[in-house]
Amino acid sequence: MVQQSLIQQQNLWKAFLVFLLPLIATNILQSLSGTINTVFVGQMLGVNAIAAVAVFFPILFCLMAFVIGLSAGSTVLIGQAWGAKNIEKVRCVVGSTLFMTLIGGSLIALFGVIFAENILLALGTDPEVMHLSLPYVQWMLAGSPLIFIYIIYTSILRGVGDSTTPLFASALTIGVGLVVTPILIAGYNTMTKEQKETFDIEFFSSLIRNVFIVTGLSVIFFCFLLSWNWAFGFIIFSGVIYLLIRGKKYNLKNRLLFPLFQVNAT
Numbered sequence: 491m492v493q494q495s496l497i498q499q500q501n502l503w504k505a506f507l508v509f510l511l512p513l514i515a516t517n518i519l520q521s522l523s524g525t526i527n528t529v530f531v532g533q534m535l536g537v538n539a540i541a542a543v544a545v546f547f548p549i550l551f552c553l554m555a556f557v558i559g560l561s562a563g564s565t566v567l568i569g570q571a572w573g574a575k576n577i578e579k580v581r582c583v584v585g586s587t588l589f590m591t592l593i594g595g596s597l598i599a600l601f602g603v604i605f606a607e608n609i610l611l612a613l614g615t616d617p618e619v620m621h622l623s624l625p626y627v628q629w630m631l632a633g634s635p636l637i638f639i640y641i642i643y644t645s646i647l648r649g650v651g652d653s654t655t656p657l658f659a660s661a662l663t664i665g666v667g668l669v670v671t672p673i674l675i676a677g678y679n680t681m682t683k684e685q686k687e688t689f690d691i692e693f694f695s696s697l698i699r700n701v702f703i704v705t706g707l708s709v710i711f712f713c714f715l716l717s718w719n720w721a722f723g724f725i726i727f728s729g730v731i732y733l734l735i736r737g738k739k740y741n742l743k744n745r746l747l748f749p750l751f752q753v754n755a756t
Contacts, residue, residue, distance in 0.1 A: 512657040513648070519657075523664040527671055534675045542622035545615050546630055553598065557638050560591060561645035568649030584646055591642045595635030602631030636706045666730050697736060705729040 532540045564587040571579035602609070606628045607620075615623055644656035705725055712721040 509648075509651060509653050512653040516644075516653070516657045516660045519660050519664050523667060526668060530672050530675060534672065538619050538622060541616065542619045542626055545610060545613060545619070545623045546627050548613060549602075549609065549627065549631075553634060553638075556594065556598075557591075557641050560587065560594075561642050564642065565645045565649040568646055569651075572650045580650070587642055587646070588639065591638045592635060595638040599632050599634050602634065603628045606631060633702070636709075639710070663726060666726060670730060670734075698733065701729050701733045701736075 528540065528543070531543055564583055567583045568580055571577075571583060607624055610620060610623055610627060640659075644659065647653070647655050708721075708725045712718045712725065
């Protein structure tokens with residue numbers, strides 16, 4: 491009788507739908523983003539690039555099993571503590587979860603970068619795409635701590651009943667990625683040999699590394715430690731804009747960063 495009365499409550503269904511719909515929309519956006527990025531890679535870089543990216547999928551699934559298990563457990567504990575209005579327990583669970591995620595992600599990044607080639611060989615990666623797969627896998631594993639923290643943080647928000655903020659964050663990051671990805675692919679990779687000789691790729695690589703590090707630390711400090719959730723989108727957007735503008739410096743002939751917007755110097 492009690493269960494039937496709960497199910498028949500209109501307010502319960504309304505709250506359920508308000509929570510569920512943004513969650514569904516977030517999953518749809520993430521799946522759509524992966525599909526579109528794959529199309530970009532295939533159309534702009536070719537079949538070998540698709541093969542190089544696909545090699546990472548088994549590794550990604552193993553890593554996601556770790557993150558999903560951790561996020562599912564923390565979401566349950568946070569939901570119970572939040573429902574009981576035990577804020578102190580919520581803080582303890584959140585702190586422990588983020589700490590475990592950061593430590594686990596850092597270890598995965600460290601050993602993953604070191605043993606990336608051995609992992610790819612164990613997966614039977616074709617030698618024709620090894621030179622493409624290896625740097626891609628190393629970069630993805632190196633950035634895994636930030637990706638893990640992002641996933642865990644969105645799970646924490648859902649644990650306290652907020653599924654809208656993760657939707658906005660996903661929409662923003664996916665939107666920026668869909669704009670920047672084809673520009674980055676169409677940049678250095680499509681330059682002629684003469685154009686590549688004029689482009690200071692080493693310094694630009696350092697710029698990308700520094701921007702990613704500063705952006706990640708800013709997100710951790712402002713969004714996680716100070717709980718300024720509104721700052722997430724501003725930090726990501728500012729980092730992308732700074733990267734695009736600052737990148738002009740590293741073209742030795744004063745052309746703009748990408749051939750899509752290339753203007754010859756006068």
